[in-house]
Amino acid sequence: MALLDVCGISDWVKEDGFNAERASVDKVNHFNFAAQTPELAVPVGVDPAEFLRPLVDSEEGVDGVTINLEHGTTTLAFKFQHGVMVAVDSRASAGSYVSTQMFKKVIEINPFLLETMSGSAADCVYWERVLAKECRIYKLRNKERISVSAASKLLANMVVNYRGMGLSMGTMICGWDKKGPGLYYVDDNGLGLCGNMFSTGSGNTYAYGVMDSGYRYDLSVPEAYDLAQRAIFHATHRDAYSGGTVNMYHMRETGWIKVSQEDVGDLYHRFSNEKK
């Protein structure tokens, strides 16, 4: 502004939308569905990626300290002829301490969109709530629900800006839109994959073993419920960082339903009685 010039302080006044070379009128933002967001919530003067790299990448770390971010959980989702099955455990751990056995790892964005969480609880809860906000705004602006592919793209684009800065998030976005059932995996690197079957978290190898041995596209609904439940149960049985209850959802053409919430202890007795 002319007044700033006269006072001679326009040199060291921080660049903001007013005297930036590109005025905020032209900046792209979420409203325009552009890939870049103009604001990054990063502290001034510190480059988080540079700070974190020696701690994460190298073996000896910094002064012998390394940071290894692991996704302590088990979640899974698979598509089959009657829609999409989603099953998660409910244990939140801080190292070897179990913070809670009743953590809700599925966020219900709208009656046709679900999102699972694995990794850092704080990162997941925050970014998935931001995504839920964007989905609601999309519906208000465009008068129709957002598609599953668009929702997964939005989350991936939001998160890729913070690549290397220490986010830890592995999520599956499941829904039913105009194109039918949708299942996408998005993680903290900004990777977005479309697929028929995913499992995330420290217990995912156990879950994949059970899922792969029992999966067919033409499963019936009770068979799919049983398969999803078993897969999570077996993962909680062997993985120390998974446990609590198995929360199961079924995404159908008419929206999702919560199928069941069973304690893994009860499941253990049920399955072991079957063997007898």
Next chain:
Amino acid sequence: MAARYDRAITVFSPDGHLFQVEYAQEAVKKGSTAVGIRGKDIVVLGVVKKSVAKLQEERTVRKICALDDHVCMVFAGLTADARIVINRARVECQSHRLTVEDPVTVEYITRHIATLKQRYTQSNGRRPFGISALIVGFDCDGTPRLYQTDPSGTYHAWKANAIGRSAKTVREFLEKNYTEESIATDNESIKLAIKALLEVVQSGGKNIELAVIRRNQSLKLLESKEIETLVTEIEKEKEEEAEKKKQKKST
């Protein structure tokens, strides 16, 4: 040194008008006439071609532009302003495809263009865009759409509309002649657009530029030969109508 935008150019007058926006609408009225028609399976855009100077290459003067495979627009007003708006719209169409993985709906891109125009009526150091646009296309579900935007940033859906120099005359013609029969087939819709423009153009088919989008096909510009053929058809039909009326009178 970046210019300091001290003062807004578009401010309210005491009786509530935005004069810059109204002057922009005057600039639009000086542009060549353009017409848009929404048929059942086709959308048609037509514009009166400015006569090209002898040494000028004809192909560089194009007022009908594709924004994406399934959307196109025609404008009336300042050509330079239109180039900027069309560029931004094309980028937005691709951004949308990238982030949402779906092509834009005609309403979405119209809303984007209208919002862009509105922003320029409410910011420092900028003047409004001096163009009105007719945006046509098909949505994913196959519905044909026609929208009109103006320099103030408002947009509306239309069945048929005209912008530019003799927009009023053409719109009145369309109000009288846009019926279910007149858009019954693709050919009829195209002929309706030509008839509307013939009302205001001097030298007939030579000065008309016409483009169509059919469902699931991209923009197609009609060649001058095709336009000439259709103009001759229209003139024959007119003569036959006149003959019938004469016969009725005499019998």
